[in-house]
Amino acid sequence: MDWERLKFYLDGVGEASKRSRVVFYIILLSSAMIFAFYWKTREGSWLEHRINLRHSLLNHWEELKSPTNTDHVSDEERKRLRGALEKMGIGLQTPVDKDFLQRQLYNLDDQFNGTFKVPFVDVTFDINDFLLFSSLQLNVLAIVFLFCLIREEETLRISFESVREAGIHPFRDFYKMAGMHQIWNIPGGSHKSREFLLRMVTWLLFLFPLVAEWWIFIDDRMTAGAWNILDKSFGNRIVIFEYILMISLTVTTVMGASIFNRMSDHWDKAYEEIHAAEK
Numbered sequence: 001m002d003w004e005r006l007k008f009y010l011d012g013v014g015e016a017s018k019r020s021r022v023v024f025y026i027i028l029l030s031s032a033m034i035f036a037f038y039w040k041t042r043e044g045s046w047l048e049h050r051i052n053l054r055h056s057l058l059n060h061w062e063e064l065k066s067p068t069n070t071d072h073v074s075d076e077e078r079k080r081l082r083g084a085l086e087k088m089g090i091g092l093q094t095p096v097d098k099d100f101l102q103r104q105l106y107n108l109d110d111q112f113n114g115t116f117k118v119p120f121v122d123v124t125f126d127i128n129d130f131l132l133f134s135s136l137q138l139n140v141l142a143i144v145f146l147f148c149l150i151r152e153e154e155t156l157r158i159s160f161e162s163v164r165e166a167g168i169h170p171f172r173d174f175y176k177m178a179g180m181h182q183i184w185n186i187p188g189g190s191h192k193s194r195e196f197l198l199r200m201v202t203w204l205l206f207l208f209p210l211v212a213e214w215w216i217f218i219d220d221r222m223t224a225g226a227w228n229i230l231d232k233s234f235g236n237r238i239v240i241f242e243y244i245l246m247i248s249l250t251v252t253t254v255m256g257a258s259i260f261n262r263m264s265d266h267w268d269k270a271y272e273e274i275h276a277a278e279k
Contacts, residue, residue: 009159010177013152013178017181020184023144023145024145027142030137030209038131050108051108053084054108056081057081057101058101060077061092064082065093135213139248142249150259153266160174172274175274184206210253
């Protein structure tokens with residue numbers, strides 16, 4: 001096989017792999033941002049503890065101003081609240097500091113129960129729609145990633161089949177050069193222990209968006225309550241949409257994993273053929 005034809009297949013495999021990697025990086029980055037945002041605003045987060053602290057400070061403001069303790073605040077709680085005021089640099093005798101604390105509470109409450117803005121899009125959504133739009137975003141990215149994987153697998157299969165017909169030596173050279181384009185598809189090699197570890201890490205990263213989104217979905221269902229207060233009927237419709245999106249994301253991820261596994265099989269089969277011929 002001449003070099004021009006070999007380079008044609010190499011470029012095809014490299015470009016297909018690059019497309020998949022770019023989308024994969026975007027999915028990983030989006031999943032990490034989604035997980036971080038939900039962790040920040042979930043019940044029991046540090047943000048909620050800061051809100052509760054400021055509520056306690058404002059509720060017991062007059063008691064804390066008194067030099068003697070009252071029945072409303074325990075000695076331990078009084079010490080904790082006074083220590084918090086000292087660290088925040090807020091004085092009990094200054095009305096301006098109390099107003100500043102109230103503004104802080106308003107801003108923190110808005111972060112916890114208010115709205116969020118989608119990056120790169122000047123649109124603000126209600127915090128209760130976070131799971132709906134985050135799962136919709138991941139679905140779109142997962143579908144794009146699935147199409148990229150389909151094209152990459154087809155390109156890899158056609159390239160291996162075409163170069164294999166030229167003989168074992170061009171096939172071996174093509175395998176080594178094509179392997180240089182790979183990051184997440186780990187070609188076979190002599191370092192079996194390292195190869196196994198890298199493949200496990202790859203699968204963990206591959207499944208992270210789905211696992212993280214399901215964890216957010218389950219945790220959100222266990223602590224859901226706003227839609228019962230605001231509008232139960234509308235909330236039920238949103239939950240149905242969320243279930244549909246989660247099922248769609250699961251199906252798309254499973255299909256992508258199947259194609260990804262087929263690509264690994266192509267690499268393993270090529271390695272075994274080359275390794276057997278060199279013995």
